Amino acid sequence: MTREIKTRIAPSPTGDPHVGTAYIALFNYVFAKKNGGKFLLRIEDTDQTRCRADSEKAIMESLRWLGLEWDEGPDCGGAAGPYRQSERQEIYLEHANILIERNEAYRCFCTPEILAKDREQQQKDGNRRFGYNRRCRNIEPEVSAKRAASGEPFTVRLKMPIDGTSVFRDELRGDISRPNEELDDQVLIKSDGFPTYHLANVVDDHLMGITHVIRAEEWIPSTPKHVRLYDAFGWEMPVWVHMPLLRNADKNKSKISKRKNPVSLQYYKEIGIFPETLVNFLALMGFSFGNDVEKFSLNEMTEVFSFEKISLGGPVFDLEKLTWLNGLYLREKSQNQLLDDVMSLYLNKEYLSKILPLVHERMKTITDFVDLTTFFFNADLDYSLEGRLMLPKTRTPKEMSALFEEAAEKIDVLVDYNHEELDRIFRGMAEERGWKIKEVFMPVRIACFARKASPPLFESMEVTGKERIRRRLRKAAEFIKTLPVQ
RNA sequence: GGCCCUAUAGUCUAGCGGUCAGGACGUCGGCCUCUCACGCCGAAAGCUGGAGUUCAAUUCUCCAUAGGGUCACCA
Numbered sequence: 001m002t003r004e005i006k007t008r009i010a011p012s013p014t015g016d017p018h019v020g021t022a023y024i025a026l027f028n029y030v031f032a033k034k035n036g037g038k039f040l041l042r043i044e045d046t047d048q049t050r051c052r053a054d055s056e057k058a059i060m061e062s063l064r065w066l067g068l069e070w071d072e073g074p075d076c077g078g079a080a081g082p083y084r085q086s087e088r089q090e091i092y093l094e095h096a097n098i099l100i101e102r103n104e105a106y107r108c109f110c111t112p113e114i115l116a117k118d119r120e121q122q123q124k125d126g127n128r129r130f131g132y133n134r135r136c137r138n139i140e141p142e143v144s145a146k147r148a149a150s151g152e153p154f155t156v157r158l159k160m161p162i163d164g165t166s167v168f169r170d171e172l173r174g175d176i177s178r179p180n181e182e183l184d185d186q187v188l189i190k191s192d193g194f195p196t197y198h199l200a201n202v203v204d205d206h207l208m209g210i211t212h213v214i215r216a217e218e219w220i221p222s223t224p225k226h227v228r229l230y231d232a233f234g235w236e237m238p239v240w241v242h243m244p245l246l247r248n249a250d251k252n253k254s255k256i257s258k259r260k261n262p263v264s265l266q267y268y269k270e271i272g273i274f275p276e277t278l279v280n281f282l283a284l285m286g287f288s289f290g291n292d293v294e295k296f297s298l299n300e301m302t303e304v305f306s307f308e309k310i311s312l313g314g315p316v317f318d319l320e321k322l323t324w325l326n327g328l329y330l331r332e333k334s335q336n337q338l339l340d341d342v343m344s345l346y347l348n349k350e351y352l353s354k355i356l357p358l359v360h361e362r363m364k365t366i367t368d369f370v371d372l373t374t375f376f377f378n379a380d381l382d383y384s385l386e387g388r389l390m391l392p393k394t395r396t397p398k399e400m401s402a403l404f405e406e407a408a409e410k411i412d413v414l415v416d417y418n419h420e421e422l423d424r425i426f427r428g429m430a431e432e433r434g435w436k437i438k439e440v441f442m443p444v445r446i447a448c449f450a451r452k453a454s455p456p457l458f459e460s461m462e463v464t465g466k467e468r469i470r471r472r473l474r475k476a477a478e479f480i481k482t483l484p485v486q
Numbered sequence: 487g488g489c490c491c492u493a494u495a496g497u498c499u500a501g502c503g504g505u506c507a508g509g510a511c512g513u514c515g516g517c518c519u520c521u522c523a524c525g526c527c528g529a530a531a532g533c534u535g536g537a538g539u540u541c542a543a544u545u546c547u548c549c550a551u552a553g554g555g556u557c558a559c560c561a
Binding site (some may be wrong): 170220 | 489490491492493494496497498499500502508509510511512519523524553554555556557558559560561
């Protein structure tokens with residue numbers, strides 16, 4: 001009897017909801033629905049140092065916004081719960097122990113310091129083979145157990161074959177093989193007791209009945225480890241499907257990254273992209289509907305979907321085509337629908353009441369409000385008029401664009417995006433460089449608002465929102481490079 | 487660097503041995519029009535290179551090249 005088709009999206013709640021997560025979720029969703037199966041959501045929060053409290057909620061909201069509803073998940077439950085890995089601790093430990101008993105895994109007592117030293121030595125020796133040297137692989141089981149019992153910290157590692165070749169079948173590419181000497185003994189349980197992705201992922205996928213693992217191409221190199229895990233447990237293998245990676249629009253088409261491209265789903269929502277547009281566009285990244293059809297809904301895609309319609313070249317995420325597609329959807333909407341959309345995005349009391357205090361004193365008539373606040377509603381700005389003011393006479397284009405890029409980075413890692421933090425960042429950068437405050441603040445004002453005069457800088461940046469501000473800083477950095485040295 | 491994946495215009499793609507290499511974004515030109523936008527019409531622009539298989543390669547094989555990914559107690 002064939003199993004019910006089940007797929008999953010397993011995001012790690014380490015930051016803003018990522019466009020790549022939506023991309024992979026989309027294909028998992030569509031494949032499951034096409035086959036009358038289930039699509040589930042699992043939260044991979046096993047990295048205690050990187051997980052952020054509000055991230056999980058934001059990810060769920062974004063996926064829902066896109067209409068990628070899951071059948072089982074941390075909020076709606078399901079037969080194979082819990083769906084949050086941090087709540088499945090005992091399950092992983094139990095399974096790690098099974099592997100130790102079967103001699104498929106072992107405790108490793110090497111400290112991070114020793115490992116770092118090993119790596120250093122390997123570098124020095126010009127040894128091309130990195131990875132763990134398997135020092136603890138053959139410790140006698142009794143000795144190992146005793147050391148563990150005595151409280152010595154350890155990790156659990158998977159015993160990989162030392163020679164030979166691992167082969168697995170990727171649904172889109174056929175057989176992929178890798179020499180085993182390339183694979184080292186992967187850590188399964190970290191010394192903090194949490195599992196690594198490799199263990200948690202395989203155990204959960206099996207226990208949750210996942211039949212098709214549709215994930216990003218970056219996982220291909222470690223798939224042999226996962227295959228080994230399934231074999232060690234004696235479990236039935238899922239079908240492996242590795243989707244191409246979304247790419248930046250830079251020269252090299254590198255893997256999509258927040259340094260070069262807005263990757264937060266929140267951003268696309270903020271600039272007025274409809275969820276159906278984004279889903280449609282993401283689908284276009286690698287999937288062909290057929291008959292030259294480019295505009296289609298999630299349901300229409302589901303009807304015609306098959307893996308044969310996926311192409312493997314890494315698709316560049318092109319904002320221009322996304323915007324064009326959005327226009328198609330927009331012109332199709334009734335004016336009533338559109339009115340609701342316009343109001344719910346920015347023209348509502350909540351948003352306007354954040355702006356109003358910033359311009360209150362600057363207004364003489366009600367109509368001034370509009371002139372004073374346009375940049376709170378724009379996606380990108382036009383720098384053709386005031387743009388040159390981003391470059392103080394005392395600074396070079398290179399220096400200035402570097403500052404903007406650094407600012408975008410610093411803002412990205414902010415835990416709390418607010419005007420105090422922004423103030424701290426920009427004053428700090430001026431100070432570090434020994435620049436005058438005005439050499440930083442005016443250029444930033446132009447970059448963020450394209451005007452010499454604006455409401456209070458950092459308050460306005462706060463209201464405009466992290467993603468749009470980061471995008472503007474990056475755009476400004478590009479623009480400055482086109483200016484002549486003064 | 488080792489290993490792995492990928493390769494049709496600037497970008498997204500169709501093609502699954504014989505096609506004038508099709509569509510879309512963008513670009514350019516024109517039409518519509520009070521302007522702009524929309525819409526419509528048209529144009530420029532592509533099979534990375536080299537061997538091999540074949541009567542015939544964009545398509546199959548190999549090599550090269552290029553790009554990407556990956557080599558963590560991150561996912």
